[in-house]
Amino acid sequence: ILNVEQSPQSLHVQEGDSTNFTCSFPSSNFYALHWYRWETAKSPEALFVMTLNGDEKKKGRISATLNTKEGYSYLYIKGSQPEDSATYLCAFSGLANFNKFYFGSGTKLNVKP
């Protein structure tokens, strides 16, 4: 079983704060790293699919970076809003089986108005 770790486990910020969290994954045989947002009572929604070392992706106020050589990805949220409150999951897949995904336990973000 591959180890994918996310930190912190939970985060409480005020509206307007910028925040970031980390996903660590194996640095060998990398294929792809996915980020998902999971709001309460909804299904997980894809944010980014990242495949190349040095990738930076952006969607509105949310962006992500990828370092496959050292095995980590950062997710940034600029100017957090209450609607950003959710659990953010990352998932790793490797070259050995690109269709098999290993999920981290998630970072639960709570943005207070």
Place this chain on the structure above:
Amino acid sequence: DGGITQSPKYLFRKEGQNVTLSCEQNLNHDAMYWYRQDPGQGLRLIYYSQIVNDFQKGDIAEGYSVSREKKESFPLTVTSAQKNPTAFYLCASTIGDIYSNQPQHFGDGTRLSIL
């Protein structure tokens, strides 16, 4: 609208009973997955299927069984051998093509409890 439908939303199992969770997709995806989530934990892979009539065990397959007779459907049976079945179950699918790099799409989940 294309998507993944899981049913039922809530399910109760009696001791010694097998129960089946349904997952249907109309996205024309080849790969389908079943995950389990326990409180405070991430998604753990139970079974996945990359193509019709084929499936592989995930990390926690013991006590579960699946079938993939149709591209659209990937039902999960929780057998009586699964001693701790109370959890939230998510079904997902993706195109499954090595070149496409597409994310997974998820259903709304089924919450299974023991009576």
